Amino acid sequence: xxxxxxxxxxxxxxxxxxxxxxxxxxxxxxxxxxxxxxxxxxxxxxxxxxxxxxxxxxxxxxxxxxxxxxxxxxxxxxxxxxxxxxxxxxxxxxxxxxxxxxxxxxxxxxxx
Amino acid sequence: xxxxxxxxxxxxxxxxxxxxxxxxxxxxxxxxxxxxxxxxxxxxxxxxxxxxxxxxxxxxxxxxxxxxxxxxxxxxxxxxxxxxxxxxxxxxxxxxxxxxxxxxxxxxxxxxxx
Numbered sequence: 001x002x003x004x005x006x007x008x009x010x011x012x013x014x015x016x017x018x019x020x021x022x023x024x025x026x027x028x029x030x031x032x033x034x035x036x037x038x039x040x041x042x043x044x045x046x047x048x049x050x051x052x053x054x055x056x057x058x059x060x061x062x063x064x065x066x067x068x069x070x071x072x073x074x075x076x077x078x079x080x081x082x083x084x085x086x087x088x089x090x091x092x093x094x095x096x097x098x099x100x101x102x103x104x105x106x107x108x109x110x111x112x
Numbered sequence: 113x114x115x116x117x118x119x120x121x122x123x124x125x126x127x128x129x130x131x132x133x134x135x136x137x138x139x140x141x142x143x144x145x146x147x148x149x150x151x152x153x154x155x156x157x158x159x160x161x162x163x164x165x166x167x168x169x170x171x172x173x174x175x176x177x178x179x180x181x182x183x184x185x186x187x188x189x190x191x192x193x194x195x196x197x198x199x200x201x202x203x204x205x206x207x208x209x210x211x212x213x214x215x216x217x218x219x220x221x222x223x224x225x226x
Binding site for chain 2: 004033040041042043044045048056058091093098100101102103104105106
């Protein structure tokens with residue numbers, strides 16, 4: 001499968017715990033995006049990388065959220081001290097510069 | 113503030129009918145307007161997209177109509193099929209020659225009855 005891969009697909013955690021999501025983009029894509037989607041809403045932009053550089057971050061990305069793309073390939077999104085309001089689907093997408101965004105199937109987070 | 117406003121929230125259409133979903137935006141810097149289709153448990157997938165230098169783009173049964181002066185664009189699905197039942201999102205970007213972040217509408221849940 002050469003699409004965008006996200007892991008884990010589902011994560012249930014207790015409030016206050018840290019969670020990390022991984023995204024493997026399509027191999028030749030230099031841009032990688034993170035979006036968050038809650039039930040009944042459209043995806044909301046969190047951040048994006050061009051190669052290893054984080055070019056833009058949304059105000060939604062509080063200091064409890066951190067994203068990295070260390071070698072310009074896969075990316076991780078970490079949420080520290082999770083809150084119930086963090087429960088959502090976290091979507092990763094990748095693209096060539098100026099190209100179509102290809103989304104993964106998402107990582108669903110449930111915070112109890 | 114919602115950068116892209118989408119309506120209706122839900123739509124029920126009979127098989128063979130035309131589905132129409134509308135979106136409006138305010139930011140005149142937007143220059144790329146895609147539509148995404150999302151099935152339950154899946155990520156959004158690009159359906160069709162338009163840039164403001166044209167007023168209409170057609171791909172198979174899917175057509176985008178774009179009205180730059182009104183800052184509106186719409187998706188028309190001709191001969192709607194039960195397999196089209198999904199959530200549709202309009203979006204906009206101001207990437208210029210390089211695509212930047214997308215601003216999504218809230219989505220329209222389309223149900224096509226057989």
